[in-house]
Amino acid sequence: MDLVFQTLVYGLLISGLYAMIGIGMTLIMGVLGIINLAHGQLMMVAMYITWVLWQYTGIDPYLSIFITIPFIFFLGQGISQYLLYPLIKKESILPENQVLMTVGIGVVLVELIRAIFSSDYRSVRTSYTDASIHLGPIFLNVPLAIAFLISIFFTIGLFILLTKTDLGRSIRATAQDRSAATLMGISVKKITILTYGIGSALVGAAGVLLLPVYYLFPDVGPIFTVKAFVITLLGGLGSPIGAIIGGLVLGVSETVGATYLSMGYRDAIGLVIFLLVLVFLPGGLKRITKI
Amino acid sequence: MGKLKIENLTKVFGGLTAVNDVSAEIKEGEIFGLIGPNGSGKTTVFNLISQFYPVTNGKIIFNGHDITKKKTYEIARLGIGRTFQSVKPLKRLTVEDNIMSAAFAREKTSAGARKVAQDVLEFCLLHDVSHMNAGGLPIAGRKRLEIAKALATRPSLLLLDETTAGLNPSELDTAIDIIKKIRTELGITIVIVEHIMKVIMNISDRVHVMAHGSTIAEGTPSEVAKNPTVIEAYLGSEFIMEKR
Amino acid sequence: MYRNEKIKLFVINRIEWIILASAIATPFIFNFSPYFQGLLIFVLLWVIMGTSWNLLAGFTGQVSFGHAAYFGIGAYAAALPYLHWGISPWWGLLTGGITAVILGYVLGIMVFRLRGPYFALGTLASAEILRIIFGEEKWLSNGHNGILYMTTWVSKYPYYFVALILTIGTILSVKIVMKSKAGYYFLSIREDEDAAEAIGIDTKKYKNIATIISTFWAGMAGAFYMIYMGFVDPETVFALHNISIITILVGIIGGVGTIWGPAVGAVIMVLVQELFRSSFFGLAPDWVSRFHAMAFGLLVIFVILYVAGGVVGDWDLIAKKFRLKKSAEQ
Numbered sequence: 001m002d003l004v005f006q007t008l009v010y011g012l013l014i015s016g017l018y019a020m021i022g023i024g025m026t027l028i029m030g031v032l033g034i035i036n037l038a039h040g041q042l043m044m045v046a047m048y049i050t051w052v053l054w055q056y057t058g059i060d061p062y063l064s065i066f067i068t069i070p071f072i073f074f075l076g077q078g079i080s081q082y083l084l085y086p087l088i089k090k091e092s093i094l095p096e097n098q099v100l101m102t103v104g105i106g107v108v109l110v111e112l113i114r115a116i117f118s119s120d121y122r123s124v125r126t127s128y129t130d131a132s133i134h135l136g137p138i139f140l141n142v143p144l145a146i147a148f149l150i151s152i153f154f155t156i157g158l159f160i161l162l163t164k165t166d167l168g169r170s171i172r173a174t175a176q177d178r179s180a181a182t183l184m185g186i187s188v189k190k191i192t193i194l195t196y197g198i199g200s201a202l203v204g205a206a207g208v209l210l211l212p213v214y215y216l217f218p219d220v221g222p223i224f225t226v227k228a229f230v231i232t233l234l235g236g237l238g239s240p241i242g243a244i245i246g247g248l249v250l251g252v253s254e255t256v257g258a259t260y261l262s263m264g265y266r267d268a269i270g271l272v273i274f275l276l277v278l279v280f281l282p283g284g285l286k287r288i289t290k291i
Numbered sequence: 292m293g294k295l296k297i298e299n300l301t302k303v304f305g306g307l308t309a310v311n312d313v314s315a316e317i318k319e320g321e322i323f324g325l326i327g328p329n330g331s332g333k334t335t336v337f338n339l340i341s342q343f344y345p346v347t348n349g350k351i352i353f354n355g356h357d358i359t360k361k362k363t364y365e366i367a368r369l370g371i372g373r374t375f376q377s378v379k380p381l382k383r384l385t386v387e388d389n390i391m392s393a394a395f396a397r398e399k400t401s402a403g404a405r406k407v408a409q410d411v412l413e414f415c416l417l418h419d420v421s422h423m424n425a426g427g428l429p430i431a432g433r434k435r436l437e438i439a440k441a442l443a444t445r446p447s448l449l450l451l452d453e454t455t456a457g458l459n460p461s462e463l464d465t466a467i468d469i470i471k472k473i474r475t476e477l478g479i480t481i482v483i484v485e486h487i488m489k490v491i492m493n494i495s496d497r498v499h500v501m502a503h504g505s506t507i508a509e510g511t512p513s514e515v516a517k518n519p520t521v522i523e524a525y526l527g528s529e530f531i532m533e534k535r
Numbered sequence: 536m537y538r539n540e541k542i543k544l545f546v547i548n549r550i551e552w553i554i555l556a557s558a559i560a561t562p563f564i565f566n567f568s569p570y571f572q573g574l575l576i577f578v579l580l581w582v583i584m585g586t587s588w589n590l591l592a593g594f595t596g597q598v599s600f601g602h603a604a605y606f607g608i609g610a611y612a613a614a615l616p617y618l619h620w621g622i623s624p625w626w627g628l629l630t631g632g633i634t635a636v637i638l639g640y641v642l643g644i645m646v647f648r649l650r651g652p653y654f655a656l657g658t659l660a661s662a663e664i665l666r667i668i669f670g671e672e673k674w675l676s677n678g679h680n681g682i683l684y685m686t687t688w689v690s691k692y693p694y695y696f697v698a699l700i701l702t703i704g705t706i707l708s709v710k711i712v713m714k715s716k717a718g719y720y721f722l723s724i725r726e727d728e729d730a731a732e733a734i735g736i737d738t739k740k741y742k743n744i745a746t747i748i749s750t751f752w753a754g755m756a757g758a759f760y761m762i763y764m765g766f767v768d769p770e771t772v773f774a775l776h777n778i779s780i781i782t783i784l785v786g787i788i789g790g791v792g793t794i795w796g797p798a799v800g801a802v803i804m805v806l807v808q809e810l811f812r813s814s815f816f817g818l819a820p821d822w823v824s825r826f827h828a829m830a831f832g833l834l835v836i837f838v839i840l841y842v843a844g845g846v847v848g849d850w851d852l853i854a855k856k857f858r859l860k861k862s863a864e865q
Binding site for chain 1: 592593596598645646653655656657659660661663664667668670671725775776780783784787791792825826828829831832833835836839840843844848
């Protein structure tokens with residue numbers, strides 16, 4: 001019984017991070033109408049920055065958020081301004097041109113990091129990495145608990161931004177109907193670029209929070225890109241609340257699967273759920289038109 | 292025997308009844324007009340006949356066979372060609388290749404399909420632009436390409452959905468000529484949805500009027516034009532009051 | 536001038552035969568190092584993969600992000616009978632393609648009801664699941680340790696000819712299909728599925744036909760890879776990045792929806808990577824070699840931004856730019 005609880009708690013904690021990854025993806029999907037296949041790679045870059053800061057200047061991962069997030073935010077803005085936005089008006093054989101661009105960007109990010117840092121595994125071992133709190137029979141891993149709390153903080157902050165501010169309303173309006181948003185006087189270009197920045201910052205933050213309990217190598221990016229789209233699709237596409245639910249489903253089922261099935265199948269569980277949903281609930285997931 | 296028979300056709304989207312108990316019988320060789328105000332369900336009827344949506348209730352009988360449960364491509368192969376109100380050219384293929392793709396419905400070889408395409412190109416006055424990409428055609432050309440694609444499948448019944456909308460007067464005359472020739476020269480039965488009264492009254496043998504998904508009248512163009520319910524549906528009840 | 540034009544025309548009209556002849560003659564004329572021979576074989580492998588992907592994505596509009604699934608299953612179709620029963624992997628050249636077709640058909644049942652993004656992601660997920668299964672199930676595939684096999688020949692040239700035959704088969708089958716009814720149907724499906732149904736095209740059936748041809752050659756490439764390398768492991772043959780994505784990028788660079796695009800893309804890909812890997816034959820400082828994969832990624836970004844049709848697809852555009860420059864210089 002304890003093991004069940006322990007597993008569920010662990011799944012819940014990790015799902016906070018997954019939700020953040022998923023919301024970033026959802027925002028980008030809503031406003032740009034694309035699946036961002038460079039999502040996990042942006043996260044990977046954030047993790048490497050955090051690692052460098054910790055390794056060479058000793059800055060604590062949680063403090064480095066204040067450096068990493070702005071960096072990833074501007075990186076994301078640059079990518080969407082110079083690489084993604086110009087493609088909107090371009091005719092191409094495949095409608096997925098922007099998605100293929102994110103694939104290219106992902107490749108460049110991974111290979112750039114590999115060229116600089118090699119493929120070696122790295123990790124950040126802080127004094128609290130293995131610390132845990134006992135709550136009755138349950139262990140709470142401290143960095144994971146902190147990550148959970150911070151991710152909730154970010155998520156609530158994002159919801160306030162989306163629902164209470166003019167900027168947030170503009171983002172939602174653009175996601176619903178680009179041309180109507182333009183007619184309402186919203187600068188769709190500005191919002192598009194900004195949204196990619198915000199999405200990147202969110203997934204970047206998740207990376208920073210994950211680093212104390214995870215390990216790091218260049219190909220960690222693609223793994224999380226795949227997780228991000230699983231989360232987003234499970235959540236029904238395009239809604240931040242859905243992304244939270246998707247994050248929860250993935251987080252819990254992954255940990256349950258890793259505990260009771262096999263550790264090796266951990267990363268396959270989300271994919272299997274994803275395929276099952278495609279096969280058995282195809283109507284429930286057909287909402288976006290472009291990839 | 293009727294060419295196409297629609298019996299108590301009904302379509303419900305969620306809670307909205309888009310087509311409500313519509314029946315009609317189209318005779319071999321006639322031009323049958325389907326008219327009604329915006330949102331009256333005309334295009335939905337077309338989409339039901341060509342099975343883009345599953346039918347909620349009712350039957351569609353073509354040449355004596357029930358086709359209610361067939362698939363879209365089977366409908367086309369049985370001999371019902373259709374055009375789309377919002378045109379759907381195969382944009383990055385040439386006009387000729389567009390028509391060839393359609394001609395393969397009855398032809399096995401490229402040579403055969405090319406020959407059919409040549410005839411259709413001539414018929415629809417598209418031979419001058421046959422090597423242009425379909426995406427680059429002006430609107431009149433795209434509308435004619437819709438007809439051409441449908442014709443290339445060699446249908447015995449043609450569903451034309453607003454193929455004259457957005458045309459200037461001279462283009463309109465060309466289009467009307469082509470539609471008339473489809474019947475006289477090719478002997479194809481036509482069901483036509485149209486907003487432009489000049490067209491529908493000019494070429495239809497009979498007209499079926501719909502409003503809010505239901506049938507409100509059917510008859511020859513002149514009969515229908517005098518029908519008070521029809522006038523009311525189009526112009527509102529005040530108009531009739533004034534006229535009296 | 537007139538003579539030059541004539542020669543040019545002669546070359547252009549027979550370009551495919553000229554390429555073929557030089558591909559056959561190459562091993563007899565040049566005494567390449569084994570390393571370079573290996574490169575030639577890799578180019579051919581990528582031509583097969585790119586062309587196979589292009590039939591499904593570029594011509595039929597079904598963008599697969601999981602072509603590694605078919606490559607990998609083809610490789611294992613050659614390797615598993617060897618592991619379990621000692622049957623020669625060469626039989627893979629028969630079974631590899633067929634196994635991939637079966638996999639493609641099963642996946643097709645799942646993913647072809649899906650349009651656009653779901654199709655792409657469904658294929659990606661399938662390949663990833665296979666990678667994990669073949670890594671975990673040791674009884675089946677020897678897990679991450681992979682399967683080892685003593686290759687038949689020491690020289691690489693025999694393999695080169697096998698790869699060349701597969702490559703010719705791939706390109707030829709795509710060329711023939713694209714001139715037939717099926718080819719027109721593929722393009723119609725790519726352009727507009729609703730319009731395609733309306734002109735009598737059984738879109739599901741023709742997507743399956745495209746899948747069968749495409750997955751067959753991807754599976755054959757996988758089987759050949761196993762025979763040639765003498766080694767297969769799940770991380771290599773089911774790789775999302777090194778197989779599925781590179782396959783897509785090869786297609787994009789060369790030109791999506793053109794017969795020769797992926798072939799040109801494969802040559803460019805290997806060329807760029809090798810130029811960087813060798814630090815431009817030692818002319819540039821050593822650290823340049825570490826950026827070989829990134830250089831290719833940057834090239835892809837450049838192509839998508841400025842030559843969206845790829846090198847072959849937008850050749851007229853590229854040639855025009857060069858010509859303009861030339862005349863400006865004169």
